[in-house]
Amino acid sequence: MSEPLKDIKENSEKGESERNKLKSVLTDNKPESEPEIIEKDFVPHFFPTFRISRKFYAVPIIFVVIFAGILSYITYVIAGVQIEGGYVSEKDYGITAGLINGIIFVSIAAISSFIIIFLVKKRGIDVLKYIFGVSFGLLGFTLTWFFSEIFLFLLFYNLPSTDFIIGLYVFFDYFVLIGTIALTILMIYKYFSTKSIATKNTIVLYISLLTGAMLGIIMPFWTTLIALILFSLWDIYAVKAKSGPIKEMIDIASKGEQIKNLSEDEIKQKIDSGEIIYDTSKLEIGIGDLTFYSMLTSCALIITGYLLVMFFTAIAIIIGTGITIQGLKKNKILPGLPISIFLGIATMLLSWYILIILDI
Numbered sequence: 001m002s003e004p005l006k007d008i009k010e011n012s013e014k015g016e017s018e019r020n021k022l023k024s025v026l027t028d029n030k031p032e033s034e035p036e037i038i039e040k041d042f043v044p045h046f047f048p049t050f051r052i053s054r055k056f057y058a059v060p061i062i063f064v065v066i067f068a069g070i071l072s073y074i075t076y077v078i079a080g081v082q083i084e085g086g087y088v089s090e091k092d093y094g095i096t097a098g099l100i101n102g103i104i105f106v107s108i109a110a111i112s113s114f115i116i117i118f119l120v121k122k123r124g125i126d127v128l129k130y131i132f133g134v135s136f137g138l139l140g141f142t143l144t145w146f147f148s149e150i151f152l153f154l155l156f157y158n159l160p161s162t163d164f165i166i167g168l169y170v171f172f173d174y175f176v177l178i179g180t181i182a183l184t185i186l187m188i189y190k191y192f193s194t195k196s197i198a199t200k201n202t203i204v205l206y207i208s209l210l211t212g213a214m215l216g217i218i219m220p221f222w223t224t225l226i227a228l229i230l231f232s233l234w235d236i237y238a239v240k241a242k243s244g245p246i247k248e249m250i251d252i253a254s255k256g257e258q259i260k261n262l263s264e265d266e267i268k269q270k271i272d273s274g275e276i277i278y279d280t281s282k283l284e285i286g287i288g289d290l291t292f293y294s295m296l297t298s299c300a301l302i303i304t305g306y307l308l309v310m311f312f313t314a315i316a317i318i319i320g321t322g323i324t325i326q327g328l329k330k331n332k333i334l335p336g337l338p339i340s341i342f343l344g345i346a347t348m349l350l351s352w353y354i355l356i357i358l359d360i
Helices: 003-028 058-078 095-123 127-156 163-193 197-218 221-240 245-253 264-272 287-304 307-327 338-358
Strands: 036-038 049-053 276-278 282-286
Touching: 049 058, 049 197, 049 287, 058 127, 058 197, 058 287, 058 307, 095 127, 095 221, 095 245, 127 163, 127 197, 163 197, 197 287, 221 245, 221 287, 221 338, 264 276, 282 287, 287 307, 287 338, 307 338
Parallel strands: 036 276
Antiparallel strands: 049 282
């Protein structure tokens, strides 16, 4: 082979080698396709959840924390209504009483959940409407009347005890009772008759903040902490376990619906491989989650007496909820309590300890 032809061949081979290297680099740096976003199963409108856009998820938490805190502080501190609500007194048995009370409360919730699932399987998902209706009615009436009476008491507390004032008090007392009955009936009617998300959200917020405030008032320290920890553990089982009552309830409600014509196992495989993720742009926050969040922050304010402790606890709960939301991309449903409650309790105890040390 002549020298010129040899040079041409070598240059050709070198050029081919460079092209292959460049092709390899371009292939390796090619961006991976974004995972496909799929919507989750339909959740019936009458389920007691707060529906909201993901970017505003902190709004309902902040709302219930603030107003439950105000209610609990006015009732416990200003009005002086201090009731110990545990089955066993912490004054006599301390942390042991808190453990017993916590076990009793969670046991009642667990048994009730399995009874509800049994009724749903026997009578259909619509039986939940009656269960929620009765629960909302009892809670709405009892708690609205209770807190209204607290405000009425404070309104007349410093007034002279004349016949006119006493008569006026009796008049307003009856007015509060009749108004509470009317409000409760209207609330139940609106919840189950309207399709308005705003109306449903308002009622869910109202019931959860009243319940959280009341629990924060009546539950002593150890009972509150232990009950919240146990409820968080129960929440994990109820939502994630195959026989968990909340998981079963959601599965029954969405029975017959398929996402992109895929089975549950196929969806799981595609999520694990990164091909698809769940849509988290819209969220459902359970009424129980909002209730326990406001219960913890109300307890933090009443027990410690520090507004800062309540503030830091609320921030921790919001952060915990954000972490949970991140996990929803790969899970159809997740327990809303564990991360938020554990972070909240830890923050409450730590900030309380620091404030005591600093003598603030």
